[in-house]
Amino acid sequence: MSCTNPTCFFCTMKEQNIVIRRSGIKKCFKEILSIDEQERVLILSTLWKISMNQPEDPEFPSLGIFKCMVSLLHKSINDKSWVLDGQNIYIPYYAAHIVGSYTMNSFDFAEKAVESGVIPPLLDLLRGKISWVEQRVAVRALGHLASYDSTFETLAVHEEEVVKLTMRLASRCCELVYNEFVAIKDTNLRVNYHKNLITRGVGGLEMENRKAEEWAGQIQSWSLHLLNCFAIRGRSLDLICNQDFLKDLSSMWGGLVNHTSPSGIGLIRILCYTQIGRTKVSESKEVIECICNLSRSSDDWQYMGIDCLLLLLHDMNTRYKVLEIASFHLLDLIELRKLGERCKLGLKISKALLIDFKKGKSSTKNPEIDRRLKEIWVTKVDKNRRERSMCDEKFEEKTVLVNLIKQQGNHSFWLGDIETAVKKYTEGLKLCPLILRKERIVLYSNRAQCYLLLNDPDLAISDTTRALSISKPTNSHAKSLWRRSQAYYMKGLAKESLMDCLMFINAFVTADKGKHAKIPYYAVHMIRKLMDSTWFFASAKLKLSNETNSSSDCNSSNEEFTKDELAGLYTILEEPGNRKDNDATKREVNRYGKKKDSFMALSI
Template sequence: MAALIWKGLKNRRWLSLDQNIYIPYYAAHIIGSYTMNMEEFAESAVHAGVIPPLVELLRGRLTWVEQRVAVRALGHLATYASTFPSVASHGEILELSIQLAMSSLEIVYSHFYQYVDRRLSYHCDLLTRGMGGVEMESRKAEEWASQLQCWSLQLINCFAFKPEFIPTICKPEFLVKLPGMWGGLVNENSPAGIGLLRTICHHKLGRGPVASCPGIIEALCNIASSSDDWQYMAIDCLLWLLQDPNTCHKVIDKAVPALIDLAEIKALGDQKKLGDSIVNVLQDCIQSQGTGRNSVSNHTKELIGELLNSKQRMKWEKNMPKEDLHIKQAAALVVKLEGNSLFSSGNISGAASKYSEALSLCPMRSKKERVVLYSNRAQCHLLLQQPSAAISDATHALCLHNPLNRHAKSLWRRAQAYDMLGLAKESLLDAILFINECSQSNDPDLCLRHNKVPDYAERLVKKQMRAAWLFREAGIKHGGVHYEGDAGDVYGQDSDDSEWETASESDMGNDGRDEMGDDDDDSEWKNEDESKDKCDKA
């Protein structure tokens, strides 16, 4: 295989004959496939001299399709302890991979996607095996571009486990782009940029550069609070940064609000008692912080103090008589109903205050009731044009809910709040999960009528898919391209989103049956032009 790649690189006349143009691609593909899970094959490949020709493909000596299989093969070879030194001995591999991770989407867009009439025929054949038209080719190009970026990140990640390579990786122009390298929806199994950031933050050498980029910390907070599959990776990064005395003071004011919203998570993935771990780290931060340069702001101290008080309150309630807890629960219900009444009359600010009062009364163990109160208050914040507060309350509700991140109304409200802040990816993921929850719900107010997605949810998903499109930045840079399936909308230009309702124009109906025992209106889903915002009476 190595000899065939070299022949294609050195003899362009031979490469242009018959079907020879495909040979370097398939040779590199075979190397990657055979070394994927077999260390002995990887060792044989290295001894056979496959790395130098793969490096030439990685440099772009042919085209991006050969770069894709070359970075894949090198990533497999770098996975094994026995073959990594051979990969690392070619110092340019890491630099080339970093450049490819940053430029891969633009390369595929400008060299293939943008100009249909200039597409190389053998690229089209590789993508679709000669079957399918322009639309199929374009879809596969997005998938392959995503793979090109994600496999580049995987190769870099192999280097990131070694401290000696951290300085090369932790260049600000690369680090700031990592949170946005998520692969769209076609590579949902790849940890992408957030996975590499997690590896970097595991090293003391890596935490300093990450903490020095405020944009990265903000992005980590957004991912940690979202329904992203890799939410736990962002939480890990924030906790490691807070536990490091050299970086804690740089990130604590930004990280604390996001982590406090997550402090009621019981388990996330393989991590048990994650909420308790968050509380312990925040408590240690307060105790270890001194005065001067490393001091914590008063606002941050107050937030952590409130969190610790709530944990203390939970301990007190364990020793309270059941009768007293029932009284507190009943009082919270009365105040919540007062909030519902104020909301219905249009006094949104007053309703929010009542929901806050009800939360202070409601027993900590009454999780279902607290989910509803937080979700109701999130809706109030939406109507008051306070998206950050709405995200905080919706996140509280989603963390309390069982299963985690699956409370439909909170997902929908947070999706709208993310939209107000321009966080397209986070809004898209919540909106998709919201539709998924509705499709599985037996609640007459949540289930989809005739299996049809509500128009307003469909419009939000379409809007955010345009905004989070894999080639969006490349499209803006190179003049834009018409979006398939949405005639007239051009990437790189502001589309008219006037048809999309704001939070004050449409939301869901009631929860159906009050979780505390009272019946509510079993109103059906309504057309977005007919519906009115309602807080949950449950």
Template sequence: MTVPHFKTKYLREEEEEDPTCSNPCCFFCTMKQSDPTIRSSRLAKCFKEMPLFDDEEHVLVLSGLWNIAMTHPDDPEFPSLGIFECMASFIHKALTNPDWLLKDQNIYIPYYAAHIIGSYTMNKPEFAEKAAKSGVIPPLLDLLRGKLTWVEQRVAVRALGHLASYDRTIEYVAKFETEVVESSMNLASTCLDVVYTNLIRIKSEERKSRRLVKYQCDLLTRGAIVGVEMENRKAEEWASQLQCWSIHLLNCFAMKNLPKSVSLICNKDNNFSFLKDLCSMWGGLINKSSPAGFGLIRILCYSKTARRSVAESKQVVQSLCNLSRSSDDWQYIGIDCLLLLLQDPETKSKVIGIAAPFLMDLIEIRALRGRTRVGDSIARSLLYTYKSKSNVKDEALMKIWDLKIERKSREGSMSSEELKQRWVSAELLKQQGNERFWFGEVEAAMAKYTDALDLCPLKMRKERVVLYSNRAQSHLLVRNADAAISDCTRALSLCDPVNSHAKSLWRRSQAYDMKGMARESLMDCIVFVDVNGRMKSGKDARIKVPYYAARMISKQMSATWLFSAARSKVLFKNVDQDGEMDGSNEREEHGDYDATVIKTQSSALGGLATILEEPLMKRSKCRTRNIERTVWRRRRGFAAAPAMARAKTR
């Protein structure tokens, strides 16, 4: 069985009607009719009568209508002639008559029908209103409940999301508010497990023998003969869309601030489990335009009731903090959510202790995604309730007060000569720090960089980027990942534009990898490759990926694979009584994965190159390894390397 393709030659009006066709309601013959009046009346009759009789060409007709709806979604001809009633009837027939559904190629009909509804309601609110009045919502809800398979759920949730996004039609969907919200939440949380279990982990031979699986693969590839790898890639894309569209449907209800919807999403009785799940729902590299779970959390943060729920979950707040201090495209969403929580007196006390150390690193951002004075907004939100330093008790807030209030005021009263002298002194300290670093005295180098940062004027942003980045490299060598992340973030916040300093991105990627934060490490590494490549090769040149960065990306892509959690669940379920893995399918299709390997956190410095900023003098690349070896020996009480010792005695 193959997916039927629409034969566009039947749509050419210049062709004459087939004289051998005995069907008075033949869709293809009707489309060839040159008289608009006759064509419209016949089309209306076709849409009304098609679901009432069986015909092998129904699948071909719906495939053609799907093609037209995708390419011309704003054309009012078919919506005005009863196409929505026709599609709703086909879905209802498929759900109530299983014998008909499994006959010929009718199994494709519900998918095409729901897709056609979603395409025509995508842009035009008047089409959406006509569809809602035509009764498409109940059959779409049946598909959303999972009465067929996940591919029909995908197009059903897409269509319902379009209907719920308009003010004129959301009331029709809101009549089923509880069921829609609960179904969407369940779908968003479980769809990846379902797709992985029912498709991804099934071998190629089994896919050909199982009718339901084969028809899903045919829909994924549009009937083209491709390998399992291509089918899996397409399934990954569709599964991500299914999750993102489910979240979009929830967004539509959350934006209306409907109490029942907000209460269901922020269910405290379930320990905020869905809110926690949202933090792991990543639009990511597959759906770049979708903020996925974090987008819904930001919508919820505009609701007073939902803000309290978000603030009570430390895991959600921590995830927002991690997002705000990353190079993710949705970094600003994390910052927005934290600011909304800090501006609410009821939630500020619950959040400020967790958020302040993270936001402290962002207070010097000038602009982010079209927003200006972002850092000043963060500082004001954190210091809003304090009028003097004596009232500030938190260490992070004291540092913010010193930087944004006292030091800024102090440097504002200095002459240009005094500021220049401070810069010269800072530059000298930086060079001394570099020298100490090269000799393996990492702690001494950190102290020099810290003194230089205290002296360097605030307006010397580029110089401070270098100092923060150098100190971050020192923190990496002593394996202080948190301090390295903080310094790299400060360096990247000082850049214009934000997150454009290649070496800081790479160092933070290493630090995140050291902490086992694969998602953040991956994003930093990808941005590093882009920034570093364009800086070295030119704006329009082909970007060359360094070997060490390619290794990091490969490692983190495996850890953040869309189905990694589902794969882990299957592997753990297949553990037999002897404690051995029974995951032959997974190993064969995706490599020799092991549950312990999946969870292992490896060092960021293990075999990965490090990048040193502005060395005191030109040295060979092997010097960096010598420094790491010297640091290792010093920290364990060994004597310095002989060559280094001889250099000191001369």
């Protein structure tokens, strides 16, 4: 049917005459508040799709789309009855999202947006004037505006409030989304427009929960990005370096849902580039332990943990605050050659640890630290020097002797004499030339298996890390990954255990070269347990279950809108039809092996 509305936005979009078309669009933007409510939401939905798919197209920004969005945001925030009328509740979400999409990659668009006055209404949304769904898109848009120097300065007028609000949102978003959405088991009691935006109006409880987890992770990631924009400019460091927030940061993990975001460790590394940041980080034992655990993991951000420790060790004001724990962890990484695109990491670690080491003399007041530093010196300098001058005959003799000692260790292991096996593997490692990497990997990994049986996860982690550091490529030796995963599980470090278990499965499948290998059942079982422990909402669920009164489960940041007022609204599709679900959410393993295979046994 032909449209009879002379000011119809969709008809204007089809206009062939570019002058008439642009004039009509501009007029529509100016008169957006007087348009019929249902048509207005459809227009916003269309603009949202266009902004997502064509964020660098200058047409709409040049015709006043930002002033249009500002007028809609102000109306939504200040006129409660209007925003709750029909489908208007969707408007603040779409308006803030459109601002964020157009300012994502364009400095010119960002300046236009700021000149149009987008910052005040976005701040109102960040304050929680409506709900967490609007906070999500507000912090995203503000993060893009903070990425450019000139628009950052305009936002920085509200610096203290923005930083405090964003820190709070980063720390609370998990609990906020869980309490106000995921914990509500009856889908009919969930806020309708939240469900519709999250799942595009389709899918049941499982789909809603999965997408809510993804959105909560995005709130945290975009909050950290906004804080990064301040920290990287040396702004508000005293606020960001609050000890409680640093502890929260150390537990913020990109995980499987937001696997491209460095999360908390990314911001901690930025802070470690500053004097005040290094001082504050070094004062928190909990944060240092988290960084150290990350440095000995197979997480994609392992190198960031190493970077933080190196920065702390090179600063003489923080060096001796972290040396004891850092030397214990970094000692296992001194032979690390390559990690991603970073080369000679082991050499950098050794130099950082040996800055003030003096051969034959105590360089610290702690004999254990001196022992570790001496071990680094022996491995990286003395043993290397001796081996370079070793003749071929002596080298062959040592190789034969090492293999014999390894077989003796294996024999003791199978007889159940684990302590003797440990001694044999240790003897073999002392004799084994550094160049025999494969033999040393086996000795380290076998000794780690013994330590697991002796219930010593710390030594097991140390040995498996050494084996993984000299494997090619790094972190690829399957049995060491599995053993370290078990050791981390014994220590209650679920995230580190999960990453190693996933890497083990990957190595297992890769080694089979696509011959339809069945993943060992014990690895699948471990994955299932760890996925529950590392679920983004795990801590929020535990906290809620421990509360004596869960009936007050409402949005503490919602100053103007209640759940009842937000509920019972219409369905609007939020995502474009061609958008794909995050592949990272499909990593759960569901194939079982029939029996426990040789990966539980020693290496050959």
